Amino acid sequence: MAETSEKVMAFVRDELLRNPGVKTNELLTKAKKLDKSVGSLSIRQFHARYPLQIKRKLAALRPRRRRPRRKEVDRAAIKAELLAFARALAAAEGGAGVVDVIGSVDKNVDRVLAAAGVV
DSSP states (O other): OOOOOHHHHHHHHHHHHHOTTOOHHHHHHHHHHHOGGGGGSOHHHHHHHTHHHHHHHHHHHSOOOOOOOOOOOOHHHHHHHHHHHHHHHHHOOHHHHHHHHHHTHHHHHHHHHHHHTOO
16 A cells, blocks of 8 residues: 555644545645655545545544334234225225225225324
């Protein structure tokens, strides 16, 4: 691995802590004044060697947000409600019976939402 200058690393760390939005070009320009060997690095090399490493270390120190836990869902109750709706639909006689069953779908939706823990 390429050598890094501790002096430049400390400078970049201080600058990033002071101004997290600082541009890599600005850091490189200032770092060249501290250590002449930095002048031979391209902007990408400099970024990979100094700012990126510091940003990774700082990110590891920050607490991570936890995802909210999912509510427990009663899958068996949902399945039973959907099957009951399908049975009622299959048992309906004629077009009017199907329309009546579909008209009562709100009750089924309410029961499914209750089983899912939404309401």
